[in-house]
Amino acid sequence: MERNFISAFNHVVNYVNVPPYLYRYENQIYINDFFEKGDLYLSSFKQYKAYDDNELGDRSEGRTMNVGHSENNKTIGTMTTVGFYDYCFCTSTICDKGLAKKFKRDSVFRIKDPVNFILEVNRSLARVREVLYGNCIYLSRKIIQKRIPPVELENLIDDKHPDKISFETLMQASAPIHGSEAYFIKQIDFQHQNEYRIIWKTDRIVDEGIIIHCPEAVVFCEKVDLEEME
Numbered sequence: 001m002e003r004n005f006i007s008a009f010n011h012v013v014n015y016v017n018v019p020p021y022l023y024r025y026e027n028q029i030y031i032n033d034f035f036e037k038g039d040l041y042l043s044s045f046k047q048y049k050a051y052d053d054n055e056l057g058d059r060s061e062g063r064t065m066n067v068g069h070s071e072n073n074k075t076i077g078t079m080t081t082v083g084f085y086d087y088c089f090c091t092s093t094i095c096d097k098g099l100a101k102k103f104k105r106d107s108v109f110r111i112k113d114p115v116n117f118i119l120e121v122n123r124s125l126a127r128v129r130e131v132l133y134g135n136c137i138y139l140s141r142k143i144i145q146k147r148i149p150p151v152e153l154e155n156l157i158d159d160k161h162p163d164k165i166s167f168e169t170l171m172q173a174s175a176p177i178h179g180s181e182a183y184f185i186k187q188i189d190f191q192h193q194n195e196y197r198i199i200w201k202t203d204r205i206v207d208e209g210i211i212i213h214c215p216e217a218v219v220f221c222e223k224v225d226l227e228e229m230e
Helices: 028-037 045-050 097-103 114-123 167-177 188-193 215-220
Strands: 022-026 039-044 063-070 075-081 086-092 107-111 128-135 137-139 143-148 185-187 195-202 210-213 221-224
Touching: 022 028, 022 097, 028 039, 028 107, 028 215, 028 221, 039 045, 045 086, 063 167, 075 167, 097 188, 114 128, 114 195, 114 215, 137 188, 143 167, 185 188, 215 221
Parallel strands: 063 143, 137 185
Antiparallel strands: 022 086, 022 107, 039 086, 039 210, 063 075, 086 195, 107 221, 128 195
16 A cells, blocks of 8 residues: 655755855965955966966866766766866965965965855956855866766767767767866865865956955955964
8 A cells, every 4th residue: 555644844954054264375465465455366277287386286277087987888088178267266274384384375364254255256356157166176086987878879970970979969978077076176185285266267268367356355354373373
């Protein structure tokens, strides 16, 4: 006999994400510019790749290998690079004098309310179409692996060239592999940084960083005295 049970205790459950405090390591002169004038520097993926210092940059930034394992035992692999259209602001979830030394920075400030900080910065930028933020994902190899729907090879054939695979259909089949996590993948060698990354995706190529004027974001931050730290 089939029976349906209805709970008398149904209620709405709230799911609350509590972001951590974020720490921005920077030289004192630039932190003063932010707190006194509201000037804040956002960088770009291209600039991160140009750094010789591995603590400050990463020549493979934004580049991942992606592997999709289909339900019918087919595998699709792609190499992708993201970050061409994006401003980026890198922070850490830990405050540590040793980390400041690794970054070659003499000061740090704390972002107490990351969500409102991000909202205010976004209001100072033009042509933003999406904002991503979260902890970096550290892997021994920068490979993203996912399960994807069944892939039939005959459906990938180019209609005009039966002896070739259609690039368009291949891209469609591999689309489920690609996601926002590609913006946060880093080698496990950088795990000590505990990086929390904020990305503003725009509709145009971003080569250089930008200084924005956003005094409204200051209220969500506070200076930290490194000398008082253990």
